[in-house]
Amino acid sequence: MADKVMVDNQAIKKRRSFREWKEDTARRLDIWSRKKPARRKFWLNKTLYLMMIPYLALFFLFTVLPVLMSFFLSFTYFNLLEAPKFIGWSNYLTLLLDDPIFIIAVQNTLIIAIITGPLGYLISFILAWLINELPDKLRAFVTLIFYAPSISGGAITIWSLIFSSDIYGYANAFLIKWGFIREPILWLQTEKYILPIVIIVQLWMSLGVNFLTLIAGLKGVDRSQYEAAAVDGVKNRWQELWYITLPNMRPQLLFSAVLQISSSLGVGAVTTTLAGFPSINYAGHTIVNHLQDYGGQRFEMGYASAIATILFVSAIVLNKLIRKIIGKVGS
Amino acid sequence: MAQAKKAKLTAAEKAQLKEDKKALRNAKRAKSIDSRPFAEISTIKVHRRSKKKKRINRSVGGDLVLFFFLCVAGILSALPLILVINNAFKPLDELFKFPPNIFVRNPTLDNFTDLSVALANSTVPFARYLFNTVMVTILGTVGHVVIASMCAYPLAKYKIPGGNVIFTIIVYSLMFPAAVTSIPNYIIFNWLGLIDNPLALILPMIGSSLGLFLMKQFMSQVPTSYIESAKLDGAGDFKIFWTIVMPLVKPAWITLIILVFQSLWNTQGAMYIYREDFKMVSYALSQIATAGAARSGTLAAVSLIMITVPITMFIISQSSMIETMATSGLKD
Structure with missing residues (x-):
C-alpha cells in the first residue's frame, strides 16, 4: 500500500518535473531569442515552423532526396547491380550527340507539347469558365462528364478500342460502314497516324487537374466585382473575362500552367498504351518513353537520369517563360 | 428588344424581393452549415449564393453558341464513359460484334459473375x-x-x-x-x-x-x-x-x-x-x-x-x- 502511494507520488513528481522542465526550457529559449532580432522572429513564429516541419520532412525524404540522387546518378554508369561508376559528362554527351532516337523523341515530344500544351490549357479554361455559370447541381454533373476521361487511369484503353486495327475497332467499323474506306486502316501501326492520334487523345485527357483547379478558382472570384464592373461599363462576357475573371485567378492560372507544362512534356503513358512500346519506327517515341526504355528495360539508370535531368531543365526554362506571360494577364 | 430588357428588369426586381424574404432563412442556414467564428461571413456567403441568379452582361446569342459548344465537347468526353458502362454489361459476342454497337443490346451480368x-x-x-x-x-x-x-x-x-x-x-x-x-x-x-x-x-x-x-x-x-x-x-x-x-x-x-x-x-x-x-x-x-x-x-x-x-x-x-x-x- 505504502509502496503504491510512493510510486504515485513519484509519477506525479516526474510529471510535474517534466512540465517544469518544459516551462523552464520555454523561458530559457525566450530569453535566448531576445538576444538577436532574427532569433526573436523565429521564436515568435514557432507555431508556423512547427506546422511546416511534417510536410517538409516528408517532402525532403521522398521528393528532394530521390531527385538529388538521380542528379548524381546522371553522372555515373549505374546498372543496378554494380555500384555506380562516375563517368562525368559522358551520359549527356552521348545523349545529345550520339543518340538519334533521343533526337526523334525530342522532336515528337516538342510536337505533342506545342500542340497539346497551349490548346489543352485553353480548352480547360474555356470549359471551366462555361461550366461555372451553371447551377450548382448541374455543374457538378457536367464537371463529372468532362473530368470522366481522367477519373480512371484505364480510360485510354477505350481509345485503343476505337483505333483498333481490325474491323472491330470503332473508327474502322464506322469508316467502312459509311464507305470511306474498304479495308481497315492499321491506325496505330502506321507512322503517319500515330502522332495525330496521340495528340487527339492527349487533348482529350487534358481536362484533368488543371480543369478542376480552374473550376475551384472560378468559385473564388467575387461576384460583386462583376456587378461593379457592369456599372463601370464592362459590356460583355469577354471584357468581364479579361478585366475581372482572369486577373482574379492569377494564382490558379499559374498553377495550371505549371501542371500543363509538366504534363505536356511528360507525355508517355498515352503513347505506350496506344502505340505500344516501342512504337513502330519510334513514330510515337517521346522523351519519357526513351527514359522508360533505358530505366525500365535496359537498366542503365545513369543514362535514364541524364534524360530526366534534361527534361527537368527544359521544363524549368519553359516555366520561367510562362510566368512572365501570366504576369501580363489583364493589364 | 426593349420588351426583353423590361422583362429582365422586372425579373431582377423579383429576385430582389425574393432575396429579402430569404435573408432570414439564409442567416439561419448559415449558422447550421458551419459553427465556425465569423458567422457573419457565412451569412453573406449564403446570401450571395442566392444573388448568383442575377445575370449581368449575358447575351442570348452568346449563350446559345457556348451552350452548343459545351454540348459537343460534353458528348465527346462522355463517350468513353458510356462505353465503359455499356461494355461491362455486354455479352462476349456483342463485345466482338461487327459493326460494334456503342449501346448494349442484351444486357447481361455474365461479366460480373465471371469476375466474382x-x-x-x-x-x-x-x-x-x-x-x-x-x-x-x-x-x-x-x-x-x-x-x-x-x-x-x-x-x-x-x-x-x-x-x-x-x-x-x-x-x-x-x-x-x-x-x-x-x-x-x-x-x-x-x-x-x-x-x-x-x-x-x-x-x-x-x-x-x-x-x-x-x-x-x-x-x-x-x-x-x-x-x-x-x-x-x-x-x-x-x-x-x-x-x-x-x-x-x-x-x-x-x-x-x-x-x-x-x-x-x-x-x-x-x-x-x-x-x-x-x-x-x-x-x-x-x-x-x-x-x-x-x-x-x-x-x-x-x-x-x-x-x-x-x-x-x-x-x-x-x-x-x-x-x-x-x-x-x-x-x-
Whole structure:
C-alpha cells in the first residue's frame, strides 16, 4: 500500500518535473531569442515552423532526396547491380550527340507539347469558365462528364478500342460502314497516324487537374466585382473575362500552367498504351518513353537520369517563360 | 428588344424581393452549415449564393453558341464513359460484334459473375485487397490534405526566411519526371525498412508537391485582413489556419481530395509491396484482367468497378463545393 502511494507520488513528481522542465526550457529559449532580432522572429513564429516541419520532412525524404540522387546518378554508369561508376559528362554527351532516337523523341515530344500544351490549357479554361455559370447541381454533373476521361487511369484503353486495327475497332467499323474506306486502316501501326492520334487523345485527357483547379478558382472570384464592373461599363462576357475573371485567378492560372507544362512534356503513358512500346519506327517515341526504355528495360539508370535531368531543365526554362506571360494577364 | 430588357428588369426586381424574404432563412442556414467564428461571413456567403441568379452582361446569342459548344465537347468526353458502362454489361459476342454497337443490346451480368468466380479463386480474400486500398487511400488523402495545407499556410501568408526558396523547390519538383525517381525511392524505402509496408505508398503521397502548390495558390487569395483581425482577437496561428483559412479555401481542398483519392485508389503499388496480402485492389483486378481476349468481358467489368468509387466520391465532393468568400467582402 505504502509502496503504491510512493510510486504515485513519484509519477506525479516526474510529471510535474517534466512540465517544469518544459516551462523552464520555454523561458530559457525566450530569453535566448531576445538576444538577436532574427532569433526573436523565429521564436515568435514557432507555431508556423512547427506546422511546416511534417510536410517538409516528408517532402525532403521522398521528393528532394530521390531527385538529388538521380542528379548524381546522371553522372555515373549505374546498372543496378554494380555500384555506380562516375563517368562525368559522358551520359549527356552521348545523349545529345550520339543518340538519334533521343533526337526523334525530342522532336515528337516538342510536337505533342506545342500542340497539346497551349490548346489543352485553353480548352480547360474555356470549359471551366462555361461550366461555372451553371447551377450548382448541374455543374457538378457536367464537371463529372468532362473530368470522366481522367477519373480512371484505364480510360485510354477505350481509345485503343476505337483505333483498333481490325474491323472491330470503332473508327474502322464506322469508316467502312459509311464507305470511306474498304479495308481497315492499321491506325496505330502506321507512322503517319500515330502522332495525330496521340495528340487527339492527349487533348482529350487534358481536362484533368488543371480543369478542376480552374473550376475551384472560378468559385473564388467575387461576384460583386462583376456587378461593379457592369456599372463601370464592362459590356460583355469577354471584357468581364479579361478585366475581372482572369486577373482574379492569377494564382490558379499559374498553377495550371505549371501542371500543363509538366504534363505536356511528360507525355508517355498515352503513347505506350496506344502505340505500344516501342512504337513502330519510334513514330510515337517521346522523351519519357526513351527514359522508360533505358530505366525500365535496359537498366542503365545513369543514362535514364541524364534524360530526366534534361527534361527537368527544359521544363524549368519553359516555366520561367510562362510566368512572365501570366504576369501580363489583364493589364 | 426593349420588351426583353423590361422583362429582365422586372425579373431582377423579383429576385430582389425574393432575396429579402430569404435573408432570414439564409442567416439561419448559415449558422447550421458551419459553427465556425465569423458567422457573419457565412451569412453573406449564403446570401450571395442566392444573388448568383442575377445575370449581368449575358447575351442570348452568346449563350446559345457556348451552350452548343459545351454540348459537343460534353458528348465527346462522355463517350468513353458510356462505353465503359455499356461494355461491362455486354455479352462476349456483342463485345466482338461487327459493326460494334456503342449501346448494349442484351444486357447481361455474365461479366460480373465471371469476375466474382475469378476473385473467389484467388488465394487472398478479396476483402483483404479492398481493406488495403481503402486504408491507404483514406490515410493518404487525409494526411496529404491536412499536412500539405499546414505547410502551405505559412508559405502563403507569412514572410518566412527561406520561404520563397522552399516554395520554388516544391514547384520545380513537380516537373521532375517520376519515372526516374522510382529507383532512388526504392533505395530510400529499403533504407527506412518500408518495403512491404503500406506506409511506402502513404508517406510519399503525403509529401508530394501537388497539394502544397495548390493550397498555397488558393491561400494566397485569402485577404490578410481576416488573419490580422483574428490575431487581434487572440487566435493562435494554428487556430487561424484551421478555423478561418481552411473553410475559406474549401474549393481548393475539395479539389485536392478528389485528385489524391483518385490517384491512390488506382495505385497498384507493385513496386514496393511484394507481400500478397498487402497488395491493392487495382493490382488484384489487373492480374485477373491480363489473361487475354477470353477475359475481355471481365476486363470491362473491372473497369466499371474501378471507376465507380472515384466517380461517387467526385459527385459528393463537387456538389458540396459552393462559393466561398475568399476574395469577397473585406478588401485589403
